[in-house]
Amino acid sequence: MAGWSEKILDIDLNTQTYKTYPLDMEMAHLFIGGRGLGARLLWDMVGPEVDPLSPENVLIFTNGPLTGTGYQTSNRFSVTTKSPLTGTVLDANSGGFWGMQFKKAGYDVMIIRGKSEKPIWIEIKNDAITFHDASELWGMRVFALTQKLGQNNNKRNVLCIGPAGENLSRIAAIMNDRERALARGGPGAVMGSKNLKAIVIEGKDRPEIEDRERFKFMLYETRKLLAASPLTSQALPEFGTVVMMNIVNNIGALATRNHQQTQFEGAEAISGEELTEKYLVKNSSCWACPIGCTRISRTEKVEGEGPEFESTWAFGAQCGIDNLPTIIEANTLCNDLGLDTISTGSTIACAMELSEKGYMDSDLRFGRADQLAPVIEAMAYRQDVGSDLADGSLRLATKYGHPELSMSAKGLEMPAYDPRGMQGQGLLYATSNRGGCHMRGNMLGPEVLGLPKLIDRFQVQGKSSFVILHQNSNAAIDSLVLCKFTNLGVADEYFARVLSAVTGIQYSTGDMIKVGERVWNLERLYNLREGFTRKDDTLPPRLLNEAPTDGPSQGWVVQLEPMLKEYYRGRVWDENGVPTPKKLAELGLANLM
Amino acid sequence: MIDQRIYEMFCDIGRDLYTANMISSHGGNLSVRLGDRVVIKRRGAMLGNLKPNDLIETRLEKNDSGVALASTELLAHRTIYKMTPALAIVHCHPRMAIAFSLSRDEIVPVDNEASYLLKKIPVVTEEFASGTPEMANKVATALQNYKIIMLRGHGSFATGQTLDEAFFWTSTLEEACQIAFYAKLLNEPFIEYRKMSESYNKF
Amino acid sequence: MPLVKLYANLRKLAGTKELPITGATIGAVVNELVKRNPPVGEVILENGKLRQYIVVTLNGHNTIDLETPVTEQDIVAIFPPIAGG
Numbered sequence: 106m107a108g109w110s111e112k113i114l115d116i117d118l119n120t121q122t123y124k125t126y127p128l129d130m131e132m133a134h135l136f137i138g139g140r141g142l143g144a145r146l147l148w149d150m151v152g153p154e155v156d157p158l159s160p161e162n163v164l165i166f167t168n169g170p171l172t173g174t175g176y177q178t179s180n181r182f183s184v185t186t187k188s189p190l191t192g193t194v195l196d197a198n199s200g201g202f203w204g205m206q207f208k209k210a211g212y213d214v215m216i217i218r219g220k221s222e223k224p225i226w227i228e229i230k231n232d233a234i235t236f237h238d239a240s241e242l243w244g245m246r247v248f249a250l251t252q253k254l255g256q257n258n259n260k261r262n263v264l265c266i267g268p269a270g271e272n273l274s275r276i277a278a279i280m281n282d283r284e285r286a287l288a289r290g291g292p293g294a295v296m297g298s299k300n301l302k303a304i305v306i307e308g309k310d311r312p313e314i315e316d317r318e319r320f321k322f323m324l325y326e327t328r329k330l331l332a333a334s335p336l337t338s339q340a341l342p343e344f345g346t347v348v349m350m351n352i353v354n355n356i357g358a359l360a361t362r363n364h365q366q367t368q369f370e371g372a373e374a375i376s377g378e379e380l381t382e383k384y385l386v387k388n389s390s391c392w393a394c395p396i397g398c399t400r401i402s403r404t405e406k407v408e409g410e411g412p413e414f415e416s417t418w419a420f421g422a423q424c425g426i427d428n429l430p431t432i433i434e435a436n437t438l439c440n441d442l443g444l445d446t447i448s449t450g451s452t453i454a455c456a457m458e459l460s461e462k463g464y465m466d467s468d469l470r471f472g473r474a475d476q477l478a479p480v481i482e483a484m485a486y487r488q489d490v491g492s493d494l495a496d497g498s499l500r501l502a503t504k505y506g507h508p509e510l511s512m513s514a515k516g517l518e519m520p521a522y523d524p525r526g527m528q529g530q531g532l533l534y535a536t537s538n539r540g541g542c543h544m545r546g547n548m549l550g551p552e553v554l555g556l557p558k559l560i561d562r563f564q565v566q567g568k569s570s571f572v573i574l575h576q577n578s579n580a581a582i583d584s585l586v587l588c589k590f591t592n593l594g595v596a597d598e599y600f601a602r603v604l605s606a607v608t609g610i611q612y613s614t615g616d617m618i619k620v621g622e623r624v625w626n627l628e629r630l631y632n633l634r635e636g637f638t639r640k641d642d643t644l645p646p647r648l649l650n651e652a653p654t655d656g657p658s659q660g661w662v663v664q665l666e667p668m669l670k671e672y673y674r675g676r677v678w679d680e681n682g683v684p685t686p687k688k689l690a691e692l693g694l695a696n697l698m
Numbered sequence: 699m700i701d702q703r704i705y706e707m708f709c710d711i712g713r714d715l716y717t718a719n720m721i722s723s724h725g726g727n728l729s730v731r732l733g734d735r736v737v738i739k740r741r742g743a744m745l746g747n748l749k750p751n752d753l754i755e756t757r758l759e760k761n762d763s764g765v766a767l768a769s770t771e772l773l774a775h776r777t778i779y780k781m782t783p784a785l786a787i788v789h790c791h792p793r794m795a796i797a798f799s800l801s802r803d804e805i806v807p808v809d810n811e812a813s814y815l816l817k818k819i820p821v822v823t824e825e826f827a828s829g830t831p832e833m834a835n836k837v838a839t840a841l842q843n844y845k846i847i848m849l850r851g852h853g854s855f856a857t858g859q860t861l862d863e864a865f866f867w868t869s870t871l872e873e874a875c876q877i878a879f880y881a882k883l884l885n886e887p888f889i890e891y892r893k894m895s896e897s898y899n900k901f
Numbered sequence: 902m903p904l905v906k907l908y909a910n911l912r913k914l915a916g917t918k919e920l921p922i923t924g925a926t927i928g929a930v931v932n933e934l935v936k937r938n939p940p941v942g943e944v945i946l947e948n949g950k951l952r953q954y955i956v957v958t959l960n961g962h963n964t965i966d967l968e969t970p971v972t973e974q975d976i977v978a979i980f981p982p983i984a985g986g
């Protein structure tokens with residue numbers, strides 16, 4: 106029994122009971138864990154008739170066979186559910202320490218079903234599962250709650266929602282280990298709809314490894330390679346992810362003021378260089394990670410983890426704000442309230458544009474740093490203008506008659522990279538299974554940084570091949586579960602070898618990427634079953650029709666049609682974007698239809 | 699219509715391969731995958747001197763280029779694209795690597811660069827080492843787990859996301875073999891400078 | 902004169918965020934920069950060639966060809982190896 110614990114914990118909140126049963130190992134071999142296993146289980150459990158905020162939706166927490174083994178970055182875990190924001194299959198992924206503890210508690214999967222009549226929190230100590238009344242805790246913010254429930258990074262880990270999740274904000278996050286987040290797509294609202302306030306874990310198992318010699322070898326080689334890569338050994342630890350601000354702005358791909366421009370004149374003021382110089386206390390890391398990209402930042406008002414590039418962008422360039430301390434404070438506030446920073450910032454930006462254009466009656470305006478904190482609070486509590494914003498930019502923009510001003514794909518707010526400056530990224534956003542997301546296959550590597558080699562970011566022909574490969578590869582990594590920053594120094598072939606060493610099952614590099622392809626196709630089937638079609642593989646009209654008038658990306662709009670056609674063919678899907686029977690048979694998914 | 703940038707990439711890598719003595723005048727091949735199509739050098743064209751109509755575009759599933767026998771190795775390339783995540787393939791005849799392939803089943807480097815990047819290069823054998831389905835399958839199967847492999851006596855097959863990535867592995871392999879050859883000639887006791895190198899052949 | 906903008910740890914090494922540098926091509930500009938700032942050269946060059954992962958842009962466009970001509974109004978930006986989310 107190596108790699109997997111081979112056990113599922115299935116919790117019913119209706120009756121406050123639980124049962125454990127074996128994990129189907131054939132399924133595990135095909136989908137591995139994390140995102141893959143979550144998607145496969147969700148396929149069986151939640152169909153199109155289920156409202157995401159109803160008791161019939163489930164939360165499926167998964168770790169992977171590598172989790173907790175001590176391999177570099179083997180701390181991550183997933184939650185899978187149907188998204189209340191987009192209605193698609195949703196997998197959200199987080200780091201920190203909770204995932205490691207979850208593995209030590211002896212389970213591969215934890216399913217949360219139903220709804221508790223009253224607020225409840227769950228305590229798990231391997232076989233001992235206790236349901237506690239959470240009436241006193243309901244209403245508490247994340248930081249205070251995490252401390253109160255006894256957070257100790259290595260021994261006892263708290264996962265919880267804040268007021269945003271309690272109030273069913275569709276952009277609410279689930280937080281773990283104080284400031285790590287299962288952020289996108291509103292999993293916090295699902296947890297809130299179940300009256301589940303927190304899950305606290307203590308574990309004592311030691312994950313088993315089949316081939317210890319080979320594992321040691323991979324551990325050593327990975328350490329060597331991460332140290333040799335200047336990205337993972339110098340850039341990320343020193344500057345964190347915010348270092349991207351200047352580079353993305355420089356090439357004219359930094360979405361600004363709700364994607365009205367592709368460069369922000371205040372980029373320097375909110376850059377990684379500025380953060381490091383003025384507000385950085387030190388760096389930090391998740392469990393078993395030698396990279397250390399986490400920031401600990403301090404302003405006059407707060408000290409906490411982050412901000413990340415995307416968060417800084419969302420409250421910065423996207424809102425036209427160049428006041429870094431206020432942005433740092435906004436990030437910390439979102440963490441404490443349990444909100445996804447990307448969706449929160451981009452929704453505020455949408456509201457700013459709607460208000461400036463007179464479609465919406467509010468005083469929100471681009472550049473108003475002073476408005477951030479109050480509106481974020483209002484969103485978490487659904488008060489005043491916050492009630493309009495709490496469910497994301499698409500619902501907001503639709504309400505005020507201009508859905509095209511929501512910078513989202515399938516309802517999920519897009520991140521910082523403006524695809525008019527990166528054609529491949531546009532295809533990525535349009536085809537991502539959970540909506541506008543860069544973590545499903547970031548083209549930043551090939552199109553901007555030259556990883557592994559630079560390709561022309563404006564080239565369209567052949568771009569889909571890269572997007573497909575990156576989507577498949579990322580889906581595989583999300584199923585192991587590892588951090589994608591390891592991939593910056595260590596190639597996929599190492600992960601396949603580690604997986605083989607831990608589980609004793611021989612996965613070639615191609616086998617592992619195929620797992621990713623399988624997961625991708627399954628997620629696609631899920632969305633098709635929900636009623637999504639080819640016409641949902643699209644982007645806001647602004648990105649397809651309005652070219653930037655200055656900057657390096659001047660004159661470019663996203664050439665989606667030709668890329669999408671090539672993409673469908675490359676994936677062996679029909680011209681409507683439906684996986685062909687031949688492809689499904691090849692991936693072992695034919696029996697699902 | 700093949701994008702000009704893709705054509706230029708073929709020319710650059712082709713010329714680099716030829717001038718580095720890794721291919722004869724008309725041998726070897728380069729290809730890239732564009733969605734469900736493959737762009738590959740026409741049979742009889744010179745890698746070191748490619749002209750625009752030396753590149754053929756065909757469907758991945760079968761050869762519909764309208765050019766009979768677009769390349770002897772087209773089958774191998776298509777098979778590799780179907781069986782692996784490769785987006786680009788470099789196939790050439792690196793001399794020292796071929797010499798090494800004649801007497802071993804795997805090439806394990808002694809130099810630092812290849813120790814970091816490659817660790818082990820498997821050698822596969824096939825009776826008809828050109829153009830057959832058996833050879834295509836064997837090569838593609840090996841490439842499911844390694845970025846670059848040798849076909850004994852014939853040459854190297856390397857995959858990557860771009861042609862220059864596949865070229866990088868090819869060039870690193872040839873460099874590794876040349877260094878190993880010099881070490882053999884020097885014939886002095888090897889001072890092991892790497893930790894855990896005894897595991898490379900198990901990579 | 903073309904303007905060179907520096908980012909991340911290159912700023913500390915050069916003691917500045919940006920500086921005008923003469924040169925007719927990208928390569929010439931880089932060489933002049935390195936002559937004035939050997940510590941920067943340590944980071945961005947190896948055997949006289951740009952190291953892998955160094956990103957150089959000309960007015961926001963990635964440039965790997967050092968022969969690319971540079972004019973008076975151009976901005977050359979140099980990034981050391983960096984990555985993000």
